[in-house]
C-alpha cells in the first residue's frame with residue numbers, strides 16, 4: 001500500500017480525485033496526512049471531513065522561509081510516507097532541504113511541460129495560441145515544473161476557449177491522470193533513469209516490490 005502525504009494550498013480537487021480512487025479500490029494507497037501552507041484551503045476542510053490528518057503549516061512564523069521549509073520537512077519525516085504528492089501546492093519546495101527526502105516527490109501541472117511552467121499555465125497556453133495543451137505529472141526536482149516527466153494527457157484548445165473553459169477541461173483530465181500515475185507508483189511500475197521515466201507493463205510486476 002502506497003503511503004502518501006499530500007501537499008496542498010487551495011481547492012483540493014486533485015486531492016479529492018486521489019481519495020476517491022482509494023475509496024473505490026482503484027488505488028492501493030492511503031493518505032497519511034494532508035499538509036497546507038494556507039489555513040483557509042478548501043483542501044484542508046475536505047481532509048478533515050474525510051477524517052484524514054489535516055495539518056496547517058504557517059509560513060509566516062518568525063523563523064522565515066527557510067525555517068518554514070525545515071519545519072515542513074521535519075513534519076513530513078515525522079508523519080512518514082512512501083512519497084510526497086503535490087496537488088496544487090503553491091510553493092516551490094526548497095531543494096536544499098527536500099533533496100534529502102530520498103523518496104518520490106510528484107507534482108501535477110496544467111500544461112504539456114516543458115511548455116508553460118509556472119502559475120499561469122492555462123492563460124499562457126491560450127495567449128501563445130497553441131492548439132493543444134493538457135496536463136503533466138512529473139517528478140519534482142529543484143526547478144519550477146522542470147523534473148522528469150512521468151505522464152501527459154493532451155487536451156485540444158478550442159477556438160472559443162477562455163481560461164476558465166480550458167482550465168476546466170484540463171482539470172477533468174488531471175483528475176484521471178494523477179490517480180492513475182499513483183497506481184503505477186503503488187504497483188512499482190515506474191522506472192526512472194535520469195530524465196527518462198518508463199512505465200513497466202502491468203504484468204512486469206511479479207516481484208510486487210516498489211521502487
Ligand code: GRF
Pocket residue numbers: 009010011012013014015043087088089108109110171174
Ligand atoms: C491544478 O490545476 C494543478 O494542475 C495545479 O494546481 C491546480 C490545483 O487544483 N498544480 P486543485 O487544488 O487540485 O483543485
